[in-house]
Amino acid sequence: xxxxxxxxxxxxxxxxxxxxxxxxxxxxxxxxxxxxxxxxxxxxxxxxxxxxxxxxxxxxxxxxxxxxxxxxxxxxxxxxxxxxxxxxxxxxxxxxxxxxxxxxxxxxxxxxxxxxxxxxxxxxxxxxxxxxxxxxxxxxxxxxxxxxxxxxxxxxxxxxxxxxxxxxxxxxxxxxxxxxxxxxxxxxxxxxxxxxxxxxxxxxxxxxxxxxxxxxxxxxxxxxxxxxxxxxxxxxxxxxxxxxxxxxxxxxxxxxxxxxxxxxxxxxxxxxxxxxxxxxxxxxxxxxxxxxxxxxxxxxxxxxxxxxxxxxxxxxxxxxxxxxxxxxxxxxxxxxxxxxxxxxxxxxxxxxxxxxxxxxxxxxxxxxxxxxx
Amino acid sequence: xxxxxxxxxxxxxxxxxxxxxxxxxxxxxxxxxxxxxxxxxxxxxxxxxxxxxxxxxxxxxxxxxxxxxxxxxxxxxxxxxxxxxxxxxxxxxxxxxxxxxxxxxxxxxxxxxxxxxxxxxxxxxxxxxxxxxxxxxxxxxxxxxxxxxxxxxxxxxxxxxxxxxxxxxxxxxxxxxxxxxxxxxxxxxxxxxxxxxxxxxxxxxxxxxxxxxxxxxxxxxxxxxxxxxxxxxxxxxxxxxxxxxxxxxxxxxxxxxxxxxxxxxxxxxxx
Numbered sequence: 001x002x003x004x005x006x007x008x009x010x011x012x013x014x015x016x017x018x019x020x021x022x023x024x025x026x027x028x029x030x031x032x033x034x035x036x037x038x039x040x041x042x043x044x045x046x047x048x049x050x051x052x053x054x055x056x057x058x059x060x061x062x063x064x065x066x067x068x069x070x071x072x073x074x075x076x077x078x079x080x081x082x083x084x085x086x087x088x089x090x091x092x093x094x095x096x097x098x099x100x101x102x103x104x105x106x107x108x109x110x111x112x113x114x115x116x117x118x119x120x121x122x123x124x125x126x127x128x129x130x131x132x133x134x135x136x137x138x139x140x141x142x143x144x145x146x147x148x149x150x151x152x153x154x155x156x157x158x159x160x161x162x163x164x165x166x167x168x169x170x171x172x173x174x175x176x177x178x179x180x181x182x183x184x185x186x187x188x189x190x191x192x193x194x195x196x197x198x199x200x201x202x203x204x205x206x207x208x209x210x211x212x213x214x215x216x217x218x219x220x221x222x223x224x225x226x227x228x229x230x231x232x233x234x235x236x237x238x239x240x241x242x243x244x245x246x247x248x249x250x251x252x253x254x255x256x257x258x259x260x261x262x263x264x265x266x267x268x269x270x271x272x273x274x275x276x277x278x279x280x281x282x283x284x285x286x287x288x289x290x291x292x293x294x295x296x297x298x299x300x301x302x303x304x305x306x307x308x309x310x311x312x313x314x315x316x317x318x319x320x321x322x323x324x325x326x327x328x329x330x331x332x333x334x335x336x337x338x339x340x341x342x343x344x345x346x347x348x349x350x351x352x353x354x355x356x357x358x359x360x361x362x363x364x365x366x367x368x369x370x371x372x373x
Numbered sequence: 374x375x376x377x378x379x380x381x382x383x384x385x386x387x388x389x390x391x392x393x394x395x396x397x398x399x400x401x402x403x404x405x406x407x408x409x410x411x412x413x414x415x416x417x418x419x420x421x422x423x424x425x426x427x428x429x430x431x432x433x434x435x436x437x438x439x440x441x442x443x444x445x446x447x448x449x450x451x452x453x454x455x456x457x458x459x460x461x462x463x464x465x466x467x468x469x470x471x472x473x474x475x476x477x478x479x480x481x482x483x484x485x486x487x488x489x490x491x492x493x494x495x496x497x498x499x500x501x502x503x504x505x506x507x508x509x510x511x512x513x514x515x516x517x518x519x520x521x522x523x524x525x526x527x528x529x530x531x532x533x534x535x536x537x538x539x540x541x542x543x544x545x546x547x548x549x550x551x552x553x554x555x556x557x558x559x560x561x562x563x564x565x566x567x568x569x570x571x572x573x574x575x576x577x578x579x580x581x582x583x584x585x586x587x588x589x590x591x592x593x594x595x596x597x598x599x600x601x602x603x604x605x606x607x608x609x610x611x612x613x614x615x616x617x618x619x620x621x622x623x624x625x626x627x628x629x630x631x632x633x634x635x636x637x638x639x640x641x642x643x644x
Binding site: 026027028030031032034035038059060061064065068083086087090091093094095096097098099100101102103336337339 | 502
């Protein structure tokens with residue numbers, strides 16, 4: 001077993017040169033002689049015969065190396081055992097030069113192709129989302145007309161998953177954001193002696209913008225991805241097809257409860273987030289800015305107009321709708337293999353967050369223009 | 374192929390496997406002889422796959438010993454001995470190909486892992502002829518697993534299992550999910566490879582045609598152990614109700630009736 005493959009070349013009156021292989025020629029030993037044999041084939045020696053009589057064991061990999069040498073030099077194979085000849089026979093139909101990886105396409109072809117594909121998918125995708133939205137509205141109207149069709153168990157379990165279960169993480173995040181706004185704001189405002197406006201800054205920013213925006217990002221990451229992955233996996237295991245054949249509409253049973261849960265929960269979570277952010281700001285102000293905790297909260301009442309709360313509450317359901325639709329739509333698009341579930345989940349989160357930012361910018365301009373500044 | 378060890382490649386003694394309270398195997402013993410194709414049958418849930426996983430070391434048994442090539446798989450291998458994992462090949466049910474690698478790259482994985490001194494060019498050539506041996510078209514080498522049909526995935530999985538010219542081949546339901554023509558072709562392929570390469574094959578199957586056409590012996594798993602091992606003719610004389618129903622049932626009789634007679638197929642006799 002420990003012996004190595006080797007060979008010698010000797011002159012032979014009958015064949016010109018004779019290459020005599022010795023030892024085991026197997027996968028374990030062939031690595032050491034392969035390179036040298038390849039050189040012999042390349043230097044076109046007048047090789048007449050390959051003598052296998054000294055070979056004591058052989059497998060298909062050894063047989064391949066021997067056959068390749070014989071093919072490249074035109075030498076005859078002599079002295080091999082029945083098994084060796086059988087193995088060489090078995091591997092000989094292969095040419096051994098098939099492609100290992102798909103052909104490489106030049107970047108000048110690939111780049112425009114990718115751009116074109118993205119644009120084409122954008123068109124098809126927008127139509128698909130529009131169709132999905134239409135289906136969703138039909139399912140919703142049907143549920144409104146026949147409240148008995150509404151899946152209340154599913155709705156409440158989704159409300160728990162989207163809303164109640166995320167209270168802890170959203171609370172912690174908001175508290176920390178409140179600290180950051182108040183502390184960093186105070187450092188800047190101090191330069192003008194306007195430190196007291198830290199309260200206005202913290203209150204208005206969190207009520208109007210950051211509370212609901214950060215909540216939307218968190219919910220997109222937590223629940224939007226879960227929607228896509230759950231529905232995508234159900235699509236793969238043909239659960240959704242099974243539902244359809246039984247007459248259960250997946251729109252009613254799966255998508256509507258998730259969308260409604262997100263639409264109900266996002267404004268509530270956004271409000272909760274704003275309140276906790278203000279508490280965070282008040283805490284850091286009490287600790288480092290010498291503004292007492294309750295003074296901070298009292299001043300919030302005067303500094304933050306009620307319409308800031310409305311702005312936050314109006315944006316919430318819209319963000320919730322976008323996140324849930326992105327998640328459920330991408331989940332329903334899964335087809336083929338499990339890799340797709342991962343891709344679609346990523347897409348759902350990226351699209352949801354992107355759309356949330358686009359709409360947030362739109363809302364910011366819109367509310368200022370209508371005088372709700 | 375290895376000279377001078379005639380010991381049985383797999384010896385299982387007193388194997389017990391347990392999941393929580395549920396005993397899958399109890400005091401199971403089985404010996405696989407060198408150079409045979411052993412079919413393993415049993416009802417669903419009798420632990421055929423668990424048995425295979427125990428032999429290849431993916432499932433740690435509660436009790437008992439498993440010797441593969443005379444080496445206890447639960448113990449550290451003796452110094453200097455070749456890794457037994459380089460002496461067997463495993464075909465999992467779905468092929469279990471690495472999805473980010475092409476078929477050829479899949480075949481090269483064990484080569485690179487165990488024999489790093491094999492040059493890249495030789496590894497490519499090996500992958501090419503393994504693909505050819507497993508009955509795939511040559512242009513399949515550069516395809517990714519997601520581009521292959523179920524039958525082609527199994528063939529590619531077989532090519533990877535054969536990459537190192539193993540002495541022992543494990544096949545987990547190789548013909549499940551194939552159409553009858555594809556299944557018959559796969560059976561022939563296994564038979565031919567076994568004859569050419571001198572393999573010992575451990576084959577789990579539900580396919581009665583496979584059992585009749587290619588298996589030398591059949592082991593029956595029931596009541597948490599191997600209740601019988603032997604040729605199908607020997608098994609049919611057994612009075613165990615499960616064996617009677619399995620081979621004597623309508624499907625069993627149909628498979629027996631359609632079995633190729635030795636006279637019809639001189640090729641098979643020659644082997």
